[in-house]
Amino acid sequence: EDQVTQSPEALRLQEGESSSLNCSYTVSGLRGLFWYRQDPGKGPEFLFTLYSAGEEKEKERLKATLTKKESFLHITAPKPEDSATYLCAVLHASGGSYIPTFGRGTSLIVHP
Amino acid sequence: NAGVTQTPKFRVLKTGQSMTLLCAQDMNHEYMYWYRQDPGMGLRLIHYSVGEGTTAKGEVPDGYNVSRLKKQNFLLGLESAAPSQTSVYFCASSYSSGGVRSYNEQFFGPGTRLTVL
Numbered sequence: 001e002d003q004v005t006q007s008p009e010a011l012r013l014q015e016g017e018s019s020s021l022n023c024s025y026t027v028s029g030l031r032g033l034f035w036y037r038q039d040p041g042k043g044p045e046f047l048f049t050l051y052s053a054g055e056e057k058e059k060e061r062l063k064a065t066l067t068k069k070e071s072f073l074h075i076t077a078p079k080p081e082d083s084a085t086y087l088c089a090v091l092h093a094s095g096g097s098y099i100p101t102f103g104r105g106t107s108l109i110v111h112p
Numbered sequence: 113n114a115g116v117t118q119t120p121k122f123r124v125l126k127t128g129q130s131m132t133l134l135c136a137q138d139m140n141h142e143y144m145y146w147y148r149q150d151p152g153m154g155l156r157l158i159h160y161s162v163g164e165g166t167t168a169k170g171e172v173p174d175g176y177n178v179s180r181l182k183k184q185n186f187l188l189g190l191e192s193a194a195p196s197q198t199s200v201y202f203c204a205s206s207y208s209s210g211g212v213r214s215y216n217e218q219f220f221g222p223g224t225r226l227t228v229l
Contacts, residue, residue: 031215043116043202043220044155087154091215097162098215099170100145104154 003027004090006103013110016077021086021106024070029093033071035064036087038105044087047073078110113138118203118221125193125228133188133224135203143206144186145170145218146178148199155202161186193228200225 004025013019023033032051036044048057050066057064061082063074073086085107089100119134135144142163147155157170159178167178175197177189186205190197204218 034217036218036220041223043204043222044218046217046219049217089155089218095168097160097168099157099160100218101157101171102147102155104152 004088004101004103006086006088006106008106009104010107011109013075013078013108015079015110015112018074018076018078020075021073021108022070023073023088023090023103025090025101026069027090027092027101029098031091031093031098033066034089034091034100035071035073036089038085038087047086075108078108080110080112083108083110115139116203116205116219116221118201118224120224121222122225123227125190125226127194127228129193130189130191131193131226132190133201133203133226135186135188135205135221136184137186137205137219138184139205139207139219140183141205141207141219142183143208144180145204145206146176146186146188147202147204148172148197149202149223150199158188158201195228198226198228 007022035047038044048064053068061076065072085105087105089102091100116137145160146158156172161167161180164183179187201224203221206218
């Protein structure tokens with residue numbers, strides 16, 4: 001069964017305290033791994049796409065990395081405005097198409 | 113561009129009633145998706161479409177039907193609503209640009225909050 005697991009479920013950080021979120025997956029035919037940010041009451045917003053092991057992407061305080069079995073979202077010196085739920089999604093082969101499977105997300109709170 | 117829009121934003125139904133959720137996108141995207149999001153469950157795929165006139169089942173399709181008669185619209189129907197269908201529903205669209213790294217990110221609508229009593 002295709003699975004995507006995110007950890008931790010929730011994370012509380014002090015402003016400036018760096019940390020990492022994990023997304024592990026067991027799927028066949030990986031076509032891409034996506035990270036999204038979701039604010040309360042809103043739809044997810046795209047952050048990064050990673051296509052192959054060893055690939056890295058950066059944007060401001062966020063850096064995403066990918067191995068054959070997992071991805072990390074590193075947050076360096078976070079600010080309160082980084083508080084949100086972070087979702088990862090794996091695009092994989094299923095029934096002749098490619099479909100996305102989402103993890104349950106990591107809820108991040110950054111305290112000032 | 114409006115991006116992805118969803119109608120309505122909120123709805124309350126009684127058990128057994130029917131309704132249709134409308135999703136529209138103005139980006140000429142090929143792929144469209146319907147998800148439901150429940151607390152602690154993440155986003156679960158209900159149905160999806162890879163092009164006009166096509167639909168396919170996702171992870172949790174029971175109790176829902178969809179149609180994509182026009183490329184820009186993707187409709188989600190509940191024929192006989194049940195309390196278990198109380199959820200927030202998100203529509204998304206995406207596109208393929210061809211090649212190995214061709215599958216691109218999804219653009220999400222603002223969501224529809226549905227309560228079934």
